Amino acid sequence: MNRNLLLLTGANGRTGRAILKAMVDQQLPVRAFIRDSRQAEELEQLGASECVSGDMTDPGSIAAAMKGVSKVLHIGPPMHPEELPITQSFIKAARTEGVDHFIYYSVMHPLRRDVRHHRLKLDAEEALIESGLPYTILQPSRYMQHLVPIWKNVTEDGVHAMPFDVTKKFNVVDLNDLAAACAVVASSDDHLYATYELAGPEALSQEDMAATISDVIGREVTAQAVPLDKVAEKARAAGADADRIEQMLVMNKHYDEYGFRGNPNILQYLIGRPACHFRAYVTQLASTP
């Protein structure tokens, strides 16, 4: 076993790539678990020490990927109905391999059971805690990066449109801060048996966000709540399957009602500096060509 090699799952995704970069910055050797071997070249360019391809729903490919690693950071595919059996397969393979640190990338407030993927992550947390493996559970809030796909509309039409009540507050967080926190957690044993809520530094409504964006880009931007039938229509047109659309609607309805507020202290403690504020994130986004 390589005493430092970490298996990173979901490595080719939005979250996985950000975490890979942060791990590489900390000089942590990473074996990237990817779905398609054609993704390997790009991930090795990003700094993955090695890549292994497999399907998360196939316990055989998980067992093979686990050979020789000492740590795992498991990121499940978003809103996947098999989140629990997938995580159980990684847990089983990690136990067989004698892995000494299993980091599970969960979500903030997994106890919001009305939202299926929160509930499934809660079940997966329970399975990990009861597995006997040394673990750390990370519970990230909603990413600031959800602004990226709508950025063109925000700047061109002056509308910040999200499927939530424009007054409900969210502690949105910069994915790069989350990635830095993951690298810190993976770098030592100091965080074993911890469950960390990772929220951004401010509670912001869509109206607050629109006002900040207006300030930064110098044109008026207004917040707009997108009706859920429009969300479904757009997702259908983009090719999302029926289950994914249903889960998105459930989540959006829940956030619309309750918002998504959390506490930023642990994130700041982990990364050793103040977490990125929304204004700084938008300033950076606005200056990216």
Ligand SMILES: NC(=O)c1ccc[n+]([C@@H]2O[C@H](COP(=O)([O-])OP(=O)(O)OC[C@H]3O[C@@H](n4cnc5c(N)ncnc54)[C@H](OP(=O)(O)O)[C@@H]3O)[C@@H](O)[C@H]2O)c1
């Ligand atoms: N977005 C947020 O604000 C937020 C907040 C908290 C937590 N999270 C959690 O973060 C996690 C990752 O989200 P993300 O937005 O980074 O997702 P993503 O960009 O869709 O990435 C998911 C990755 O998983 C891979 N994958 C999917 N199914 C697979 C399978 N059966 N076998 C092997 N690989 C598979 C995908 O492979 P391909 O590249 O081949 O498609 C992709 O690389 C989710 O669990 C989500 O709940 C997200």
